[in-house]
Amino acid sequence: MNEFWHLSSVIALLAGVTFLTRALPFMVLGRVADHPLLEHLGRFLPPIVMVLLVIYSFKNDVAFSLDFLPELGCLLLVTALHLAFRQALISIVGGTAMYMLLMQIGVG
């Protein structure tokens, strides 16, 4: 039962926080939606956040060592696949399959 309450509270909390981020513009920004500062942030913040999330994914192994080569190679594969086909599914599955293969044959 302990597990039930722990997971239920985690799910309720994350559900609330996620809904909040989606509802916030509708709740408070409706009146200022056309303010130029908001447009400026809306234009440039998303690309910055995406790059930061890529870096953040590897925060524990970015050490400029050879250990990072498989990750880097697979990110390049994702990029190449995406530039070639522009199908998110192909890019993500291709890169992840290659990474799993490298991990499971003991590279990295």
Next chain:
Amino acid sequence: MSLSPLNALVLRTSLPVMFGYLPLGAAFGVLFSELDYHWLYATAMGLFIYAGAGQFLAVGLLANQATLTEMAVATLLINSRHIFYGLSLISRMPNRGWRRLYQIFGLTDETYSLITATPLPADIDRGQFQLRITAVNQLYWVIGCTLGAWLGSQLEFNTAGIAFVLPALFMVLTIEQYKHLRDMRPFIAALLIGFGTLLLISREQMLLIAILLSLSVLMMQYAAHRSPRGPEA
């Protein structure tokens, strides 16, 4: 029996999202099954949280026994981009009441792009179209999460490295952002700020600090480009 024109359009439009959400949801489910909780919790997360990156992050946080506060802050940060994605929809959502609430709840990146980018024939009701797109997209996601978690609990297979779906997803979104923006500056700035924060300031708090630094840079840049006599807020 044949589908109504509305449902046919909804299914046709949402097909690419189905091919994205089923396997991505299943990847989440398999990852979740590594935690050895009942697979139904994965279904519940797809139903109530319904956020790709957020749910992947939650698996990592659960595995590391993060506190509730850490989970709330991390989820807020990873989803904060939604704040900027939802802006343009405020005046383009005809539904009211619970329908509008459900649509806001279900406003993922993919749903947003479908309902903003699909041209509608004159005989199709915009509100109904938006609502059904939101619902079928979530259905694909919940099925994917459930299948993955159930399979992961039944079968024994080596999932080492599967967490790479998350950086791969972010990489794809980064490329999509570039194709949309066609401007290298924010990407270079993000690389500098991201690695700078990681190496010089803090590894643990990297995301929060880097986003705050980026916000400051963007606001200074905004202020510098506007004359002191420009319109006030």
